Each structure stands twice: as C-alpha cells, then as structure tokens.
Amino acid sequence: MHAFVWFLALVALALAAIAVFAYPAWMLLHPFFAFPFHRVGERIGMLALLAGFLVVAPRLKLADRVSLGYGLPRRVFLREASWGLALGVASMLAVVGLMSALGLLEWTAATGLSGTDLLRLVALRLASGLAVAFIEETFLRGAMHTAIERESGTRLAVLLTALLYAATHFLASYHIAPAQVTARSGLELLAGTLHAWAHPAGIVDAFLALLAVGVLLGMVRAATGNIAACTGLHAGWVWVMLVAHELTRPARGAPLEFLLSRFDGFVGWLVLAWTAVLAVPLWRYYSARAARAAHG
Numbered sequence: 001m002h003a004f005v006w007f008l009a010l011v012a013l014a015l016a017a018i019a020v021f022a023y024p025a026w027m028l029l030h031p032f033f034a035f036p037f038h039r040v041g042e043r044i045g046m047l048a049l050l051a052g053f054l055v056v057a058p059r060l061k062l063a064d065r066v067s068l069g070y071g072l073p074r075r076v077f078l079r080e081a082s083w084g085l086a087l088g089v090a091s092m093l094a095v096v097g098l099m100s101a102l103g104l105l106e107w108t109a110a111t112g113l114s115g116t117d118l119l120r121l122v123a124l125r126l127a128s129g130l131a132v133a134f135i136e137e138t139f140l141r142g143a144m145h146t147a148i149e150r151e152s153g154t155r156l157a158v159l160l161t162a163l164l165y166a167a168t169h170f171l172a173s174y175h176i177a178p179a180q181v182t183a184r185s186g187l188e189l190l191a192g193t194l195h196a197w198a199h200p201a202g203i204v205d206a207f208l209a210l211l212a213v214g215v216l217l218g219m220v221r222a223a224t225g226n227i228a229a230c231t232g233l234h235a236g237w238v239w240v241m242l243v244a245h246e247l248t249r250p251a252r253g254a255p256l257e258f259l260l261s262r263f264d265g266f267v268g269w270l271v272l273a274w275t276a277v278l279a280v281p282l283w284r285y286y287s288a289r290a291a292r293a294a295h296g
Contacts, residue, residue: 003060003147004160010052011168015190017048022186030178037176041189053143061150062143069142069227080228081235087282088236095274096244102256104270105248113247121246129239137231140165140214141221154222162214169210170196170203170263196263206261209272213237216279223287241266 022041029035057063065071072080099105113121140161149157174192176185196203217230224230250265251257261268 001152003144003151006056006060006147007144007164010049010056011164013052014045014049015171015193018042018045018193019186019190021048022189023181023183026181026185037178037181037185038173038189041186041193042173049139053139057143060143060147062147067143067146068138069146069221069230070138071226072228077226077228080224080226081232084229084232085236085239086232088233089240090236091233091274091278092237092240095271096240096248098274099260099270100248102259102270103254104251104256104260105244106251107248122243125242125246126235126239128242129235129237132238133231133235136165137217137227137234141217141227141230145218145221149222158215158218158222161218162211165214165217166207166210170207172196203261203263205268205272206263209261209267209269209275212272212275212279216275216282219279219283220286223283224290229286 018041021044022037025044026035026037026040029040062068070077096105100107144164145157145161148160171193172195174189174195176189176192200207217234220233221227221230245264245266250260259268259270260266
C-alpha cells in the first residue's frame with residue numbers, strides 16, 4: 001500500500017494547493033486576464049499535481065515510458081488507441097441509444113444547431129475527450145497501476161486505481177464571482193469542490209458506475225500491459241458523453257428516470273449495468289489480442 005499512499009498524498013497536495021495558492025495567483029493574474037477564479041484554482045491544482053509527481057516519479061521508479069504505460073512503439077500505440085477509440089464510441093453510442101429508446105433523454109437542445117455548429121461541437125469535444133483520457137490514463141492506469149502492481153499485485157492495482165478514478169470525478173467545479181473573491185476564497189473553492197462528498201447518498205449510483213468503468217479500464221490495462229487501448233476507450237466514452245450532454249437533457253419525470261444519476265444526468269445505474277455486461281467480453285477480447293501480438 002506504500003505506493004497507493006504516495007498517490008493519495010499527491011491528490012491531497014493538489015487540493016491543498018488550491019486552498020493556499022488560488023487567491024494569490026488570481027490576484028496576480030486578474031488585473032491582466034479575465035480568468036475565472038475557479039479556473040485559476042483548477043490550474044493551480046493541476047500544476048501542483050504535476051510538480052509533485054515529477055518529484056515522486058524517480059523515487060517510485062516511474063520515470064520511464066514503460067512504467068507510464070507507453071511501452072509500445074509509437075505506430076502500434078496509435079493504432080491500438082485508435083481502435084480503442086472506435087470501440088469506445090460504438091459502445092457509448094449504444095448506451096445513448098438505449099437511453100433514448102427508454103425515454104430517458106430529450107433531444108430538444110439539438111434542434112437549434114446547424115450542421116456547422118454540430119461539426120464544431122463534435123470536433124471540440126473530441127479534443128476534450130482525448131485530453132482527458134491521456135492525462136487520466138497516464139496518471140492512473142499508467143504510473144499508479146505500475147507502482148501498485150509492482151508492490152501489491154495486479155488485482156489491487158486494478159481496484160485501487162478504479163477507486164481513485166471514481167472518487168476524483170466528484171471534485172466539482174465551483175464558481176465564485178469576481179466581485180465576491182476574497183482572501184478566504186481559496187478555502188471556499190476547496191469546500192465547493194468537495195461539496196458532493198458531503199451528501200454521499202446522492203452520488204452512490206454515479207460512484208458505483210464510475211468504479212465499474214475504472215475496473216474495466218484496469219482489466220484492459222492488465223491484459224495489454226500498456227495504456228493504448230485504455231486511452232482510446234476512455235476518450236471514446238468521454239467524447240460521446242460530452243456531445244450527448246450538449247445535445248440532450250434528462251427527461252425528468254420519466255418512469256425509468258432513476259436509471260440516470262442526479263449528479264450529472266447520465267452516469268448511473270444504467271451505465272453500471274452496461275459496464276458489467278461489457279466487462280468480460282472486452283477483457284477477453286484484449287487478452288486474446290495481446291496474446292496474438294506476443295506470439296506474432
């Protein structure tokens with residue numbers, strides 16, 4: 001558990017940095033840039049996480065491509081990530097289709113978009129999905145999985161990375177208006193960021209769904225030995241979700257409304273069930289694919 005504690009400490013460091021440095025950084029930047037306070041805080045947290053990881057990585061022997069999950073040749077990595085992206089898009093489109101068939105989504109937000117607007121939305125959300133996937137997979141299924149697997153084995157690596165993956169999705173974006181920013185706003189921003197955890201009953205369905213997704217990605221990581229497929233799958237899922245969030249709204253009052261979480265109107269019991277159905281076939285597929293590659 002030594003390695004897991006190090007990664008928890010990195011997350012704690014990032015959160016503490018938000019509380020301590022968000023206000024001074026905003027004071028320095030605000031006269032010249034119109035950055036929202038919460039955005040400054042988020043960037044401070046990310047920089048603190050990166051700086052902490054750069055210090056810890058050599059200590060945990062993670063400062064190399066293989067340990068970070070990038071052991072494949074670039075061409076092969078991009079091929080596997082692209083195929084994972086296609087599978088991620090297809091599987092998440094199936095979920096969105098099922099939600100629509102069950103009357104859980106309203107598509108009224110999509111009616112006012114032109115073809116150009118739609119293409120722009122799709123392109124921008126693809127960029128967001130790729131960015132999210134590469135950052136999270138490098139940190140979690142790359143470095144963190146490697147460190148825990150070396151120390152405690154694959155099963156614990158899969159479980160603990162999934163727990164942290166699920167937990168960090170409830171660090172909400174909390175907005176503070178410029179006129180209301182004070183010296184205490186860093187602490188207020190941190191409290192707002194952690195607000196969802198004050199009411200765990202309201203996020204249990206979303207947490208379990210994200211935990212299942214994290215376990216599935218960890219299983220794929222263990223089967224393949226790298227993060228190429230995980231990155232592609234993750235990016236594909238996020239891409240479709242982000243586009244769906246823009247084009248649809250949860251159909252409140254629908255008989256099966258409980259299948260969508262109140263946390264984000266999407267990830268809930270239905271996504272949990274779909275992930276459970278998908279997990280074993282996807283793991284077997286990537287296990288067989290890795291075995292063929294090893295003997296080819």
